[in-house]
Amino acid sequence: MTEAENEHPEVTVLLVDDNPQNLKVLYETLKDKGYRLLIANDGEKALDLAHRHQPEVILLDIMMPEMDGYEVCERLKADPETADSAVVFLSALDDLEAKVKGFALGGADYISKPFQSQEVIARVKTHARVIRLERELQAQNRELQSDQARILNSISEGIYGLDENGIIEFANPAAGVIMRSSVEDLIGRNFFETHFSTAAECPDGLPVHATCCQGVAENQRDIRLLRADQTGFPAEYRATPKLEGEDLRGAVVVFRDITAELENEQALEEARELVREQRDQLAHTSRLTTMGEMAAGVAHEVNQPLTAITNYTRVSKRMMSAEHPNLNLLQETLDKIEAQSHRASEIIRRIRRFMKKPATGKDVLSVAALLEDTRQFAEVDARNNDGSIELLIPEDVPDIVADPIQVQQVALNLIRNALEASREIGSDLPVEVSATRAGEGFVRIAVRDYGPGLAEDAGENLFLPFYTTKEEGMGIGLPTCRSLIQAQGGEIGFERPEGGGACFFFTLPVADAPAAPSSEPSSAGAV
Amino acid sequence: MTDIQQTVYVVEDDEAVRDSLELLLKSDEKQVQTYEDAATFLADYSEEMAGCIVLDIRMPGMDGMELQKKLNEKNSILPIIFVTGHGDVPMAVDAMKEGAVDFIQKPYREEALLEKIEIALEQDLEQRRTLDEKQEIIRRVESLTPREHEIMDRMIEGQANKVIAIELEISQRTVEIHRSRVMHKMGTHSLAHLVRMVLSVKDLIDAR
Numbered sequence: 001m002t003e004a005e006n007e008h009p010e011v012t013v014l015l016v017d018d019n020p021q022n023l024k025v026l027y028e029t030l031k032d033k034g035y036r037l038l039i040a041n042d043g044e045k046a047l048d049l050a051h052r053h054q055p056e057v058i059l060l061d062i063m064m065p066e067m068d069g070y071e072v073c074e075r076l077k078a079d080p081e082t083a084d085s086a087v088v089f090l091s092a093l094d095d096l097e098a099k100v101k102g103f104a105l106g107g108a109d110y111i112s113k114p115f116q117s118q119e120v121i122a123r124v125k126t127h128a129r130v131i132r133l134e135r136e137l138q139a140q141n142r143e144l145q146s147d148q149a150r151i152l153n154s155i156s157e158g159i160y161g162l163d164e165n166g167i168i169e170f171a172n173p174a175a176g177v178i179m180r181s182s183v184e185d186l187i188g189r190n191f192f193e194t195h196f197s198t199a200a201e202c203p204d205g206l207p208v209h210a211t212c213c214q215g216v217a218e219n220q221r222d223i224r225l226l227r228a229d230q231t232g233f234p235a236e237y238r239a240t241p242k243l244e245g246e247d248l249r250g251a252v253v254v255f256r257d258i259t260a261e262l263e264n265e266q267a268l269e270e271a272r273e274l275v276r277e278q279r280d281q282l283a284h285t286s287r288l289t290t291m292g293e294m295a296a297g298v299a300h301e302v303n304q305p306l307t308a309i310t311n312y313t314r315v316s317k318r319m320m321s322a323e324h325p326n327l328n329l330l331q332e333t334l335d336k337i338e339a340q341s342h343r344a345s346e347i348i349r350r351i352r353r354f355m356k357k358p359a360t361g362k363d364v365l366s367v368a369a370l371l372e373d374t375r376q377f378a379e380v381d382a383r384n385n386d387g388s389i390e391l392l393i394p395e396d397v398p399d400i401v402a403d404p405i406q407v408q409q410v411a412l413n414l415i416r417n418a419l420e421a422s423r424e425i426g427s428d429l430p431v432e433v434s435a436t437r438a439g440e441g442f443v444r445i446a447v448r449d450y451g452p453g454l455a456e457d458a459g460e461n462l463f464l465p466f467y468t469t470k471e472e473g474m475g476i477g478l479p480t481c482r483s484l485i486q487a488q489g490g491e492i493g494f495e496r497p498e499g500g501g502a503c504f505f506f507t508l509p510v511a512d513a514p515a516a517p518s519s520e521p522s523s524a525g526a527v
Numbered sequence: 528m529t530d531i532q533q534t535v536y537v538v539e540d541d542e543a544v545r546d547s548l549e550l551l552l553k554s555d556e557k558q559v560q561t562y563e564d565a566a567t568f569l570a571d572y573s574e575e576m577a578g579c580i581v582l583d584i585r586m587p588g589m590d591g592m593e594l595q596k597k598l599n600e601k602n603s604i605l606p607i608i609f610v611t612g613h614g615d616v617p618m619a620v621d622a623m624k625e626g627a628v629d630f631i632q633k634p635y636r637e638e639a640l641l642e643k644i645e646i647a648l649e650q651d652l653e654q655r656r657t658l659d660e661k662q663e664i665i666r667r668v669e670s671l672t673p674r675e676h677e678i679m680d681r682m683i684e685g686q687a688n689k690v691i692a693i694e695l696e697i698s699q700r701t702v703e704i705h706r707s708r709v710m711h712k713m714g715t716h717s718l719a720h721l722v723r724m725v726l727s728v729k730d731l732i733d734a735r
Contacts, residue, residue, distance in 0.1 A: 300612040304541045306634040311547030314637040318554045340543050
């Protein structure tokens, strides 16, 4: 096997005959055809060589002393190492019975003696190729299977294959690890009885049951599974129906232990809660600061009704000291006193609400009402800053879901900034507060001024803590606004409108919008 | 001198404060006129207005300080009482420098306000009286002939009749006649009074 090697790479042919003459003829016939030729002159030797070299083709004489060809063939087929070799019987026997017996024992073919060299060459070539292909196919299959096995073995999630009764037919090693059991022990057991304490009472409602019995895919989180040692653990699983054509053949269940995950989530939730608390506290501090800045204006605002009350009271007293007091006029004046005292308490109420410590929580709010209330609040400043505020709110703006105090805080902050900006350049134009529907599920509230506008390099810095363009500013106003709006599920930003000035806007979710994606982790998916 | 009809002009943007102040002042037998902003008052202003202004220092649009400046430009002599809020004292001090008679801080005791208004009205009356007197003096001065005016100026400087006669190259007798006409036209018998009268309007005459 030299020059012809390429034609049949590594094809081995075993020649078995007790007659040396026959062996010689076969050898002569097949040599230089590119095969590796092995020779055995009795059955034992043949089996030994075959076991060691796994020849593709074995030319096997039937009539041999001690062990005949049939027995050799039988034993070759019994040995997994040699079972796939193509056995071609050689015999002078030319009767049908012998041929049938040979095929029955796993023989692949038959060559009659005396054989024609062309026939021998052709048959060996054919069988060598068939076996070669078969072996390649098997090798590929094995590789494929071991790939799958490796994947199944290396997956950290547990995988079960269940039949339609819930019997575990397959379990990967991770399933064993998670269930603290060996894979062998798991296989054959009933999934429901093994992993649920309530399986005996009502298996119908159990996870995976619908997948097994009705072919409905399932996906649940945080269910409780029992291990082999009867301890429980929280798990997440996906169950997919196993189908053969139309027929339901059980389910594949992929599951994992989420104990650590839940702990992390818990820790994350606690951290979030802390952030929320701190944000609310910062917001509260910021509201206190705002009120401090507005104190003079507020005092003025409260003094107006008090002054009016003082005047009306004096007038009433004078009326009463008259000889014939005009009771109607007196009544009228007392009504005015009452109205003014309501006015004063309304201002106080608004301030107290604004100063309240933890914000009240989310609510369905009318945009127009909220902004009108905020405008009245901000007018305390508007009077001091010699500015004015104009509300532009179309009637079709939908209600929003948000924390009223925090939204008011943001709106007030933006309006006060805008008033300040307008005053800076002595603009007579009012600050415009508008609301519009923005895309699906959001309302956009914008505060536009005609002040000096924003510096070119202001940009996103505006929302960074401690960045400020004001001489007396702390730089916490806008960052606080941003965190508050983000907490409501909205966004905040600014524009440089045509015609000068600046425009700050924020969005808030509409009340009747389809469930907005929540930042909270959902506890369980639908069954 | 005839009675001057004095009015308290209230300029206040807050409706309740305005209304209550109007009732209060009316109950105190005052003539009251109210304005909801400075511009409206300014448009309504005339020299004939007598009395005083009760003016809110903080108002949207034109504020109290601005109105005061505008009125000063128009040579208004109406006394102004500024009504200020908490923390407006520095502004009030500026207003006083600009000639306001007084200021009062909200919320005020109405007696205090009424008292200040009385004082302001009194001051207005006084000013008007003085102004009327001066105008009378000016009217008299203007009735003098140039020669009489010249003689009066020399009388005020204290020149004796003889000196005047020599310098003007007229007879002493003629000087005496002019002199008695001056005294008659100016409505006085005393040279000292004449001097005081003429000096009191000197700046007004010089201004013309």
